[in-house]
Amino acid sequence: MRLRVDLLPHGNYPDVVIIIDVLRATTTAVAYLERGAQALLLTSTPDVALALRPEGESTPYLLGGERGGLPIPGFDFGNSPAEAAGQNFTGKTVVMNTTNGTGAAHTAAQSGKHVFLASLTNAHAAARRARAAATEEIAIVCAGTDNHVGLEDVYAAGVLAEYLLAMGEFSIDDGARIALTVRRNGGNPLEALGSSGHGQHLSRLGLGEDVRYAAGLSTSTIVPTLTRDDSTPEQTLKFIAG
Numbered sequence: 001m002r003l004r005v006d007l008l009p010h011g012n013y014p015d016v017v018i019i020i021d022v023l024r025a026t027t028t029a030v031a032y033l034e035r036g037a038q039a040l041l042l043t044s045t046p047d048v049a050l051a052l053r054p055e056g057e058s059t060p061y062l063l064g065g066e067r068g069g070l071p072i073p074g075f076d077f078g079n080s081p082a083e084a085a086g087q088n089f090t091g092k093t094v095v096m097n098t099t100n101g102t103g104a105a106h107t108a109a110q111s112g113k114h115v116f117l118a119s120l121t122n123a124h125a126a127a128r129r130a131r132a133a134a135t136e137e138i139a140i141v142c143a144g145t146d147n148h149v150g151l152e153d154v155y156a157a158g159v160l161a162e163y164l165l166a167m168g169e170f171s172i173d174d175g176a177r178i179a180l181t182v183r184r185n186g187g188n189p190l191e192a193l194g195s196s197g198h199g200q201h202l203s204r205l206g207l208g209e210d211v212r213y214a215a216g217l218s219t220s221t222i223v224p225t226l227t228r229d230d231s232t233p234e235q236t237l238k239f240i241a242g
């Protein structure tokens, strides 16, 4: 079994893909499902999300997402896991669009057989699900920020790689070696996230609570899992709790 870590999304995933966007999309996705959402629809653009809820029409959708870290006009929520964790989404479908994470999921879905979303908060459960589904390769894909590598994602990839290596034999690539090195030398999760460029950016925006929330290690057993069914609206990816 191969274990590969892409420090940024590259595509061409033959088997299992785990998308990581710790700050904040995949942490928020886990929080929505943890708080009862029945599904998440990750859209290719903000406009696709807005079109799912034409003005004046009643639809089953709530919209969550950001640009520049701040909520998108017309959306109900930003991209805040701490905010999501304080709400009840029972029976709701949350439509998400964010700067980095939702696009990375679309890249993964072009080729991956099994696509999961992972964060630090569901790291152990995501590693277990991936190991059970994989037949040849597990690719852990760091979303990064605006096409630049993000320390928080690489650190989380190292956490997942550690869990996976404890579960069985893998041949690993240099991306995995880098992620493991970052994990082993990055301190505890809060230290790693707090020292990342994006963690500092979010704290400056007054969103430090999200950074603290995202540093919770394996606090959830929910793994957002891509499901391909005919009812999924175009240009969206549907994830349900696995």
Ligand SMILES: O=C(O)[C@H](CS(=O)(=O)O)OP(=O)(O)O
Binding pocket: 021, 023, 024, 025, 026, 066, 067, 068, 069, 070, 079, 098, 099, 100, 101, 102, 143, 144, 145, 202
């Ligand atoms: O919500 C976030 O923290 C980032 C967006 S930004 O870089 O702060 O604008 O989005 P994500 O897609 O979760 O990386």
Ligand SMILES: [Mg+2]
Binding pocket: 021, 022, 023, 024, 025, 100, 101, 143, 144, 145, 150, 198
């Ligand atoms: Mg991010």
